[in-house]
Ligand code: SF4
């Protein structure tokens with residue numbers, strides 16, 4: 533290989549990350565290597581329903597609602613049912629999101645979820661879109677809105693706290709802090725409540741206090757705009773991870789951005805005057 537070819541190839545490999553090409557419901561789509569079938573479907577504008585997936589978190593594959601059939605040219609029509617949020621996009625893959633088997637599997641998932649959460653609007657609506665108005669299983673005598681998607685516990689792990697987890701089994705399975713007591717590690721960031729697709733984690737927040745998981749937090753008020761924007765525990769947690777003093781987080785993000793913009797403007801004026 534000549535030096536020129538080598539240089540050209542190296543440049544090509546840095547400039548263009550490897551891609552894979554596949555079809556989804558007949559549409560050709562090219563995605564970066566490492567993307568999932570779900571990512572590819574979203575890129576192609578093909579809707580696949582999901583309940584436990586969030587772009588900010590690693591795929592978990594818990595709800596099984598995102599199942600699709602996959603096949604290849606050489607498979608003689610044989611198809612494999614896979615979980616699209618966990619299955620890697622591959623060159624030549626043929627994805628089918630609307631086969632009878634896919635529809636039936638999603639129906640079973642939603643039927644079971646409707647039995648657990650018969651009064652939850654999100655599940656009622658999804659089930660109805662899949663042709664289920666009433667569960668064919670015995671409905672939970674103590675309805676809950678928790679669909680056990682695991683997003684709350686995973687986001688809490690992701691921020692490095694792990695204050696909550698799933699406890700108990702069967703229909704009694706639920707998300708809770710250890711021993712159902714106010715979790716000592718919780719920093720009151722509300723990430724779990726905000727990510728919950730059924731909004732079933734209650735909390736209260738005001739200018740002075742925040743309460744979640746029955747733990748009460750004092751708020752930090754921005755010295756510039758006066759807004760209560762973070763709990764003291766959050767400030768300490770972020771400071772510990774970022775290696776900066778907790779007081780760095782006293783000022784809210786909006787005021788920090790304003791400060792930065794004003795510093796840049798002053799600098800530009802000074803530089804303009806010096807020219
Ligand atoms: S509010 Fe508490 S439990 Fe919820 S994500 Fe934040 S630290 Fe975890």
Ligand code: SF4
Nearest residue numbers: 678679681682684728
């Ligand atoms: S509380 Fe919400 S986020 Fe957590 S598992 Fe239940 S439904 Fe999912």
Ligand code: FES
Nearest residue numbers: 593595596598617
């Ligand atoms: S979204 Fe894929 S398993 Fe839940």
